[in-house]
Amino acid sequence: GAGVSQTPSNKVTEKGKYVELRCDPISGHTALYWYRQSLGQGPEFLIYFQGTGAADDSGLPNDRFFAVRPEGSVSTLKIQRTERGDSAVYLCASSFGLYTEAFFGQGTRLTVV
């Protein structure tokens, strides 16, 4: 597709379970970002990839959160032992690099019950 694609669009999981959220960036975009957004708030930075490597993971809230981008394209955000406080919309964005326009996916709404 032409835009950033995120799957699933909605995910409901039980507290304590493991979840994976997928992001398919725009082809050719080397930079990929994950954000978390609570209702009515601005996106909160989680992690930034340049190619395959995590250039900045300072936004990951704790060691339950982990993200990979093994081939420099698709990225997976992994959350272990989910907690109710993890409920939010997780946004992915991609761009050609730093300081360039970032294009966002529609997000994955995660609900932990």
Next chain:
Amino acid sequence: TQLLEQSPQFLSIQEGENLTVYCNSSSVFSSLQWYRQEPGEGPVLLVTVVTGGEVKKLKRLTFQFGDARKDSSLHITAAQPGDTGLYLCAGWVQTGANNLFFGTGTRLTVIP
């Protein structure tokens, strides 16, 4: 602590009125962007400002970047119901972190 503070947080106005949204920080940004987000969608870029003091116009929207590149404003003239949404400023910090920081957001409702 938020790097970028937006005000007001909520704004409800009548169709045809003018409004201004502010985005402020104590940090210097190499560039600053404004996004608009609708429910169930990701943010969509409206404009990027790069030079201190720069003013950009996009139809009824006017964006200004502060001279010191620490703040920005978005002015909407003759607001329409279609302008309703969450407006977000975002910026690349000039030094240090390599990521795009977002503001706290302004939720605008334009009443017909």
